[in-house]
Amino acid sequence: MKKFLLIGFLISFPFVSHAQGTWTQKANFSGAGRAYLPISFAIGTKAYVGIGYNSSTYYSDFWEWDQSTDTWTQRANFTGSARIAAVSFAINGKGYVGTGQFVSSTYSTFYEYNPATNSWTQKANFPGSTRCYGVGFSIGNKGYIGSGGTGSSTSIQYADFYEYNPANDTWTAKASFSSMGRTGAIGVSVGDKGYVGLGWKFSGGYQQDFWEYDTTLNAWSQKANFIGSARTVSTAFAIGNKAYVGMGYNGSSEQQNFYEWNQSTNTWVAKANFGGGVRASMARGLSIGGRGYAGLGYTGSAYMTDWWEYNPLDVLTTTISLSTPTCNGQCNGSATALPTGGQPAYTYLWSDGQTTATATNLCAGTYS
Numbered sequence: 074m075k076k077f078l079l080i081g082f083l084i085s086f087p088f089v090s091h092a093q094g095t096w097t098q099k100a101n102f103s104g105a106g107r108a109y110l111p112i113s114f115a116i117g118t119k120a121y122v123g124i125g126y127n128s129s130t131y132y133s134d135f136w137e138w139d140q141s142t143d144t145w146t147q148r149a150n151f152t153g154s155a156r157i158a159a160v161s162f163a164i165n166g167k168g169y170v171g172t173g174q175f176v177s178s179t180y181s182t183f184y185e186y187n188p189a190t191n192s193w194t195q196k197a198n199f200p201g202s203t204r205c206y207g208v209g210f211s212i213g214n215k216g217y218i219g220s221g222g223t224g225s226s227t228s229i230q231y232a233d234f235y236e237y238n239p240a241n242d243t244w245t246a247k248a249s250f251s252s253m254g255r256t257g258a259i260g261v262s263v264g265d266k267g268y269v270g271l272g273w274k275f276s277g278g279y280q281q282d283f284w285e286y287d288t289t290l291n292a293w294s295q296k297a298n299f300i301g302s303a304r305t306v307s308t309a310f311a312i313g314n315k316a317y318v319g320m321g322y323n324g325s326s327e328q329q330n331f332y333e334w335n336q337s338t339n340t341w342v343a344k345a346n347f348g349g350g351v352r353a354s355m356a357r358g359l360s361i362g363g364r365g366y367a368g369l370g371y372t373g374s375a376y377m378t379d380w381w382e383y384n385p386l387d388v389l390t391t392t393i394s395l396s397t398p399t400c401n402g403q404c405n406g407s408a409t410a411l412p413t414g415g416q417p418a419y420t421y422l423w424s425d426g427q428t429t430a431t432a433t434n435l436c437a438g439t440y441s
Contacts, residue, residue: 093343093344093345094333094344094345094383094384094385094386095345095383095384096345096346096347096348096349096381096382096383096384097348097381097382097384098348098349098379098380098381098382099138099143099366099380099381099382100138100143100144100145100380101378101379101380102122102136102138102145102368102369102378102379102380103136103145103146103147103378104122104123104132104134104136104145104147104378105127105130105132105376105378106127106369106375106376106377106378107125107126107127107132107369107376108125108126108127108353108354108355108369108370108371108376108377109125109126109157109158109354110125110157110158110159110206110257110306110354110355110356110357111123111124111125111132111157111355111356111357111369112124112125112151112159112160112161112170112356112357113161113356113357113358113359113366114161114162114163114168114169114357114359115163115359115360115361115366116163116166116167116168116188117166117361118139118140118141118361118362119137119138119139119140119188119361120137120138120140120359120361120366121135121136121137121138121148121168121186121188122135122136122138122356122368122369123135123136123148123150123151124151124155124156124157124159124170124173125157125356125369126157127376128374128376131155131156131157131175131176132155133150133151133152133153133154133155133156134147134150134151135147135148135149135150135151135186136148137188138366138380140361140362140364148188148191149186149191149192149193151170151184151193152184152193152195153170153173153180153182153184153193153195154175154178154180154182155175156173156174156175156180156205157173157174157175157205158172158173158174158205158206158207158221158224159171159172159173159180159205160172160173160207160208160209160218160221160260160357161209161357162209162210162211162216162217163211164211164214164215164216164239165214165239166188166189167185167186167187167188167239168185168186168188169183169184169185169186169196169209169211169216169237169239170183170184170186171183171184171198171199171209171218172199172203172204172205172207172209172218172221173205174205174206174224177224178203179203179204179205179223179224180203180204180205181198181199181200181201181202181203181204182195182198182199183195183196183197183198183199183237184196185239196239196242197242197243197244199218199235199244200235200244200246201218201219201231201233201235202223202229202231203223204221204222204223204224204231205221205222205223205224205256206220206221206222206224206256206257206258206306207219207220207221207231207256207258207260208220208221208258208259208260208269209260210260210261210262210267211262212262212265212266212267212288213265213288214238214239214240215236215237215238215239215288216236216237216239217234217235217236217237217247217260217267217286218234218235218237219231219232219233219234219235219247219249219250219260219269220232220234220250220254220255220256220258220260220269220272221254221256222254222255222256224256228256228275229254230253230254230255230256230274230275231254232249232250232251232252232253232254232255233246233249233250234246234247234248234249234250234286235247236288247286247291248286248291248292248293250269250284250293251284251293251294251295252282252284252293252295253274253276253277254274255272255273255274255280256272256273256305257271257272257273257305257306257307257321258270258271258272258280258305259271259272259307259308259309259318260309261309261310261311261316261318261358262311263311263314263315263316263336264314264336265288265289266285266286266287266288266336267285267286267288268283268284268285268286268296268316268334269283269284269286270282270283270284270299270318271283271299271303271304271305271307271318271321272305273305278303278324279302279303279304279305279323279324280303280305281298281299281300281301281302281303281304282295282298282299283295283296283297283298283299283334284296296334296339297334297339297340297341299318299332299334299341300332300341300343301318301319301328301330301332301343302323302328303323303324304321304322304323304324304328305321305322305323306321306322306353306354306355307319307320307321307328307353308320308321308352308355308356308357308358308367308370309357309358310358310359310360310365310366310367311360312360312363312364312365312385313363314335314336314337315333315334315335315336315385316333316334316336317331317332317333317334317344317358317365317383317385318331318332318334319331319332319344319346319347320347320351320352320353320355320367320370321353321354322353322354326351327351327352327353327371327372327373328351328352328353329346329347329350329351329352330343330346330347331343331344331345331346331347331383332344333385344385345383347367347381348381349368349377349379349381350372351372352370352371352372352377353370353371353372354370354371355367355368355369355370356368356369356370363384363385363386364382364383364384365382365383365385366380366381366382366383367380367381367383368380368381391410391411391412392410392411393408393409393410393411394408394409394411395407395408395409396408397437398435398436398437401437402436403436404434404435404436405434405435406434406435406436406437407431407432407433407434407435408423408431408432408435408440409430409431409432410430410431411430423440423441424440424441425440
């Protein structure tokens with residue numbers, strides 16, 4: 074509930090709006106600093122982050138972050154082999170992790186995490202070729218994995234795409250990704266559609282294209298290209314009908330810039346730069362309750378542990394429009410709150426108890 078200060082009937086004023094969104098640093102990840110796309114997914118108000126690599130160690134540890142308390146708790150270690158560049162998503166209160174790479178070995182193994190029992194269960198292997206640096210996301214009750222490569226100096230890059238049904242632990246081949254194989258792309262779902270873009274191709278270098286997957290039609294269609302520089306190992310998450318994409322590596326340096334794509338208008342706009350500075354190969358992004366989260370990754374030779382929250386909502390901007398009493402002693406004045414930004418629907422509470430946008434029958438005085 075937002076309160077407005079009205080002093081007599083002399084002034085009208087706005088609150089300031091920040092249209093770029095804001096980044097706020099939260100408690101640092103409690104494990105060691107790491108990069109190479111650590112897994113992450115959200116279940117309820119909890120984020121789950123783990124595995125990955127720094128300059129000397131492949132990790133299999135796994136951690137839970139509580140949004141309400143801003144605290145990290147270690148959970149059961151990932152029971153598959155330690156690895157990098159795996160994919161992850163959540164469906165119906167459980168997390169799923171698969172594919173990835175350890176040194177020169179790539180994987181097709183696939184696992185389910187149950188937070189209620191703090192336990193991992195191996196599920197049916199991903200049916201495509203072993204791979205790393207693919208994409209994964211969930212839509213409704215199904216999960217999707219595709220793209221990626223073998224991760225070696227003679228790497229094969231894949232364009233195939235598969236759907237996972239946790240109800241019967243089965244995989245189904247779907248329409249291959251329309252724009253050739255690639256590694257280090259972003260994958261994110263917005264509503265009932267999936268999106269894949271950016272990344273790196275042997276045949277074309279760093280990419281800016283952005284594609285939509287329609288589960289009903291089992292078809293891909295190209296959307297507006299990403300407006301930042303072409304890049305790979307970026308971070309993405311979705312909030313409402315918008316996707317947020319940023320950071321990553323463009324062939325010469327890590328990036329800090331960050332962008333919003335609007336599903337309704339198929340347009341991109343720049344948003345506030347990532348609060349932690351330039352960064353690449355971060356934990357795969359996630360969102361909880363209208364906030365996005367990103368962290369870890371590398372900058373130069375440093376492996377990071379910071380964890381950041383992105384709030385896309387404009388700060389509420391309110392102007393007060395006044396109508397003064399017609400005569401001294403009369404109580405026929407009014408004040409109208411005119412909000413923009415923030416998060417509609419708006420609620421109102423004036424200091425005299427009125428709860429509509431316009432407070433009426435006001436005498437001269439001070440109101441809030």
